[in-house]
Amino acid sequence: MITLPEGAIPNSAQPTLLDFGGIIRPSTGAKILRLDRGGNRYRVAMTLPIRSGEDARRVVSRLLAAKSEGLKVEYPLQGVYQGTPGSFVVDGAGQSGNAILLRGGTPHYAAKEGFWLTIHDGDATTQGYLHNVKAQSIADGSGYMELIVTPNLRIPFPNGAHVELAKPTIEGLVDGDVSWSLAIGELVDSLSFVVEEAE
Incomplete structure (x- = not known):
């Protein structure tokens, strides 16, 4: 899994929930139904700010490699501080649904509505x-x-699996084209990519 060089922080991001469920609209005019399916996941389109040619060289190289090896990027928290969660891990193997038991965190830590986390x-x-x-x-x-x-747990996480609340990441495949624009003055501008969770 490829990571971006130190200091390569996106200046814009467009997250999307990929929803594999749907709405069923009966032809008879009956009540519509929501059909939920497992496997919902996230995709984030990101843009990096203008970079010097030397710095951009490393970023472009890693994004190109990530097309086949995958990419791990910190999820942008938009300045929201998620506290000091400690060292949470999964408490018990094989959990499913939308609830997960954790242990090993900071006593009385508050995980607030809308916080992001990565479960490994x-x-x-x-x-x-x-x-x-x-x-x-x-x-x-x-x-x-x-x-x-949200979404529901996608795999039966093992007991003791690492949970990251302080600096959550999105990890997956680079979808579509990696594009960048070469500007005058040895700058690279408008460097953009999309990372999509693979499972």
Whole structure:
């Protein structure tokens, strides 16, 4: 999984929830129904600010490599401070649905509605899955907490899997073209890409 060089921070992002469910509209005029399916996930289109040629060279090289190896980028929190969560991990293997039990966090830490988190399928170096906190939850005095998240859990995370709340990431494939514009004065401008969770 490729990461961007130090200091390569997007200056704009357009997140999208990819929803594999849908609305069923009966031809008889009956009540419409919402059909939910598993596998909902996120995609984020990002743009990087103008960069010097030397700095841009490394960014472009990594984005090109990420087309086949995948990309891991910090999810933009827009200046929202998500506190000091401690070292949360998954508390118990095989959980499903939209609730997940965690342990090992900072006692009385508040995960507020709208916070972002990445749940890994092992330690911090393994594949991460981006989620959003649906309802505020507060860890107890021992650092245990139950979180309600969106979308539903996509895999049965193992016991002890790493959870990142301080600096969540989106990890996946670079979708579509990686494009950049060469400006005069050895600058690269309008460097953009899309990262989409693969599972």
